């Protein structure tokens with residue numbers, strides 16, 4: 011591009027006549043810029059020109075009246091304020107500005123990662139994010155400021171991953187990799203990214219952006235941490251790829267002087283472009299010897315006059331306009347000094363190898379003309395679609411590799427569920443044993459714990475015969491008197507005290523003989539008196555049950571040995587064989603179905619809840635999105651990976667529960683497996699919701715952990731929901747684990763088939779929850795992407 015000093019008078023005249031309508035409009039980029047220069051130099055008042063759709067589409071990037079703020083509408087942080095930018099095709103555009111002035115924000119809007127609050131952006135003839143625009147997608151190569159690489163990948167795997175996402179063939183990727191390794195002086199392709207130095211990692215990140223040879227290369231500080239020689243060779247490469255005219259580069263850098271090699275420089279401050287010129291033009295216009303001085307001059311000027319020299323393209327004519335104070339409100343309080351630029355670094359002298367770049371000439375060439383003015387640009391480009399299979403392959407392989415390379419994750423996936431099952435089966439549901447009972451037996455003299463009795467039809471020492479039945483779970487300790495026995499219970503040395511009075515055997519025989527004619531005293535003295543510590547419900551109820559059942563067994567045994575019908579000793583209720591379960595039901599069998607589902611559900615939640623967050627925080631999600639990966643594809647790849655993991659987890663959990671620890675399964679194992687897998691998927695989808703909703707990993711962990719207990723308590727896993735207040739019962743039914751637990755319990759303990767409502771409702775509710783979670787996740791991801 012011609013610099014102002016080089017502008018021939020004829021050309022200026024031509025431009026002047028264009029503004030007054032004497033000639034047809036010249037080419038958009040060159041003439042807009044030249045018009046601006048002429049306005050500066052010759053103070054010619056330009057009339058407003060409308061920037062046509064045609065003109066906007068001719069540029070590689072065209073930004074008009076861009077406004078962008080972060081934060082709420084009430085307290086917005088304005089980052090872009092009426093910014094206009096024009097990047098011609100086939101040029102290198104250096105975007106310079108102090109730290110925090112909005113460069114990254116502008117770039118993320120250009121690549122379609124963020125949306126403007128108002129204004130418009132045209133990239134390669136289309137609007138980013140619209141169907142068919144190819145942006146985000148493979149038309150753009152984006153190197154974000156952060157490293158944004160998978161640390162556990164080798165350089166080769168990194169290239170394969172992004173190459174497949176861009177739809178490249180493996181062979182093509184390998185060839186490109188060889189070139190990039192050599193060009194960027196990278197170490198062996200088998201080195202892990204996390205083991206590379208910071209500078210090497212940045213170069214790998216740069217290589218990823220170059221990988222697919224995109225039409226538009228957007229580089230956010232690519233030369234940070236790169237030595238001067240390599241930095242120069244990067245610039246030389248950029249100049250080379252743009253020289254053909256069909257590749258464009260936008261680059262931000264804090265090394266201001268290196269930007270001399272750009273064809274055009276945009277000086278940005280406080281969300282606007284102060285100038286947009288070729289380096290040579292800037293130096294001449296502001297009479298400076300370095301770009302750094304130009305920037306300082308412009309910034310000081312802006313601060314001193316409290317006016318912004320703004321690139322105003324409203325209506326299409328570029329010009330440096332003075333804004334009124336009112337318009338300048340966002341800047342009024344801002345310090346006039348330049349903030350944060352690394353000026354000390356930019357002093358470095360660079361060897362300009364390429365003449366074309368140093369003299370400021372633009373090698374830009376106008377490519378195909380877009381004549382249709384379709385806003386959504388659906389049919390504007392006939393791009394070959396990016397192979398979805400390649401993307402899915404890349405995403406799935408990435409998920410597996412990340413898991414495989416992380417020992418902690420592998421242990422979490424396969425060892426933790428087994429440990430949980432083993433601990434559950436060993437620690438929960440077994441009857442307590444070795445419970446001490448303090449016994450005072452005034453009926454029989456007990457010496458050294460020996461309480462003698464005759465097991466034939468004898469009516470002697472019946473207290474000892476009864477105590478013999480009370481063998482299970484208990485340890486009997488004999489005390490001399492009732493006071494010391496009760497003290498033992500009070501002090502926690504025994505769980506209960508049993509007292510037999512001195513006439514116990516005689517009174518019991520009399521009671522049996524006299525039946526309904528027995529007097530109260532006989533009845534009273536024939537009773538065993540029991541004091542239990544009921545502070546522990548499980549132990550108290552079990553001892554209560556054992557003491558009663560032992561009496562029944564003792565009475566039946568006595569009657570039988572004396573040739574009476576033993577049934578006379580039983581209560582007149584006959585409990586037949588249970589229809590489901592057994593006469594002595596196990597708590598383990600009751601809890602096991604819920605525990606199986608809880609383990610699989612929450613392991614999946616834990617595994618996925620931070621998956622997207624970690625990628626998002628490391629900038630990886632952004633990079634994948636800019637490369638054209640959709641939220642749906644990301645979710646799908648996680649679903650596939652998780653499903654494989656869940657198959658392994660389900661197999662381990664069921665094998666240990668059913669085969670090793672003997673939890674009863676009276677139903678069809680296929681339905682047991684299916685329901686467990688579905689619950690795993692449901693947990694995974696819940697994890698996605700958390701992952702999509704939370705910005706920070708710690709919030710995700712808090713939410714996942716926070717949801718664990720309420721779900722466990724309310725889902726009828728450890729206590730029947732019939733015991734809850736009725737409102738809670740309804741809440742419980744609305745949770746993802748409740749109906750599934752009931753369903754699995756019905757299959758395992760009752761052996762019910764899928765046609766039973768109790769069973770199929772578990773499947774139906776799980777499927778509904780999966781769909782709901784997926785919809786919510788996709789909605790959040792899409793919302794956040796916008």
Ligand SMILES: Nc1ncnc2c1ncn2[C@@H]1O[C@H](COP(=O)(O)OP(=O)(O)OP(=O)(O)O)[C@@H](O)[C@H]1O
Pocket residue numbers: 080081087089107108109110111112113114115116155
């Ligand atoms: N996600 C975000 N939420 C809120 N504010 C943000 C966000 N991203 C950036 N900002 C703010 O927007 C302003 C511009 O940030 P941006 O990253 O675009 O600057 P930059 O010019 O690229 O800076 P640097 O050169 O240091 O990278 C800063 O004040 C920053 O704090």
